[in-house]
Amino acid sequence: MTAPAIRITGLKKNFGASEIIRGVDLDIHRGERHAIIGPNGAGKSTLFHLISARLPVTSGVIELKGENVIGLKPFEINRKGLSRSFQITNIFHNLSVFENLRCAVLWSLGYRYSFWHRLAGLADARLRAEAVMEDIGLADRRDTPAGILSYAEQRALEIGITIASGADVILLDEPTAGMSRSETDDAVALIRRVTEGKTLVMVEHDMGVVFGLADRISVLVYGQIIATDAPAAIRCNAAVQEAYLGTSTHSGNQHD
């Protein structure tokens, strides 16, 4: 039996006196698509920041594929095969689409801090960046600076950078936030395609996306997970309905 992709035990996070994450236990199985939902301010993004080491944990253990990753730096966790996207687009604005993706593959191909390789001579980096560029549908924007792409294109690039390194555990933080209906459909298709065979954890407000994409759903309320189950079971879960769906289905759907 292999260890789960991510195992979280007794995770807590305080900001000063306020507890944001109040004891989370969660197993993410390998290869599953797992969505984390919950009302605003429940701590979903904070949970992501803790898993990816953007924020230090207060207490508890996070294991990535069986290995304790508490105390590691973001780049160290990334090198262990966990990659994440951001709720607020986080790309290299002055670099072209192609360069953005090439930057994202360099470490995983072992080029490290090399100043003795010519980038133009690295066929593997070019091919992989171009393949991802095809995948996310930005091949015709190859040389466009990322900063002047449209919002939906930037979101696609954000996902592209996240998956380019070939990490097998992918964290997506609200990948469809701020998108129109048709853009959301495209994004869902894209996510489904590029996370094939990988472990996906995502925070998402759009219930259509969540129930369409996820194999399992965890509901985070006030820094605690009140239920983890298959979508159908979550829909019928009384505690969930009371704490979350029952009170804010509409506001959840029409989230800013």
Added chain:
Amino acid sequence: MNSHVSEAVFRRGRLLLWGACLAVAIALPLVFKSGFMLSLLCQMGVMVVFALSYNMLLGQTGLLSFGHAVYFGMGAFISMHALNIIGKDGGPLLVALLPLVGGLAGLLAGVVLGYVTTKKAGTTFAMISLGIGELVAACALMFPGFFGGEGGVSGNRVIGKGNLLGFTWGPQVEMYGLIVAWAFLATVAMFALTQTPLGRMANAVRDNPERAEFVGYDTQRVRYLMLILSGFFAGVAGGLTALNYEIVTAETLNAHTSGVVLLMTFVGGIGFFYGPIIGAILVTVMQIVIGGMTQAWLLYFGLFFLFMVLMAPGGIASVISMQRNLWQAGLFGRMVPHYLAVALPMLVLTAGLVGLIEMSYALLAGEGVGAGDTATQVMGMQMQLNSPAPWAIALATTAVGMALTRWIGGRTRAAWNATLSTLHGDRT
């Protein structure tokens, strides 16, 4: 693959450009034979390397350093000591290799000091670099044994009996040849660095350090390595300046030198590889040519810097790049009459301002010109400072120049904006 074909063409064009630049650099002393011009050219070559090394930090990694002269100065001092150590036993070959010693000194200084400064980016880096710069500058006065105190350390670049392919480095023109050779090598190396994984990740760290961490890169390590390499090239420039002047003083590594290299790089344009080259050449010319004509040159330089920051914050290189974009879109011709039209009132304004500044300077400034002088020469004209006439003329010229510049400048700006929107309209 289309992109490959265009890349190959691009590369051939780039090779031609590099070759042309080298040819011009070699041919310049054939045209400008005077000693003055030759020393000007030498200073340019040194500053080009120094400014390019600075832009490895500012433009490429996004690190604003106020203490880059430390690496330049360490390179210069160590080279000078090395020159004196090899003394009579050495020869022109060893002398020619001294900039490498300077580079290694700069690199070593980068390894030691950069470990402290590059822990953080942004304002913290800027402040620590300032502190380290002051620290080293203070040391220069505290340890006269190494830094030579007020007088600095001097040496003689002509050592040994033989020559290297006929060169002894004695005549200034031979020194210029050595500077061109080193400057070219260093420039090629620095450009090549921008085309490597480290060079590209430096850009990534500049644009978005957080994202760089989440694609596997330790941003601190990237900054540290870039600073070390930048220190190396600054040290090479320092070694060249030691050989060029045969004296190194504490001035070489103080805040003023750090400030000058920052201004050069910024004026030239930090967003382009060649920007600092233009900046270094231009500012050196201003420093030496205008500095030779008037004592108020720092004031002019300050005004020029202000003008650039306000009108072209991307530096001269960005202005050139914009004109090239217009040219390629066939819109450049449309702007030429406007450029010419606005140049004239700006000349009038400049003439008026220069008159006012020079006369005030002569009247008020201290020694050298003589405080309270009653007559001075401005642009070849004898001015009587105690009569109102020259003041009235200068004031009137300035006023007319300003009014015309505002009026015509406004129309130029409108034409510029219209052309730009046509350009962007064509694109999308």
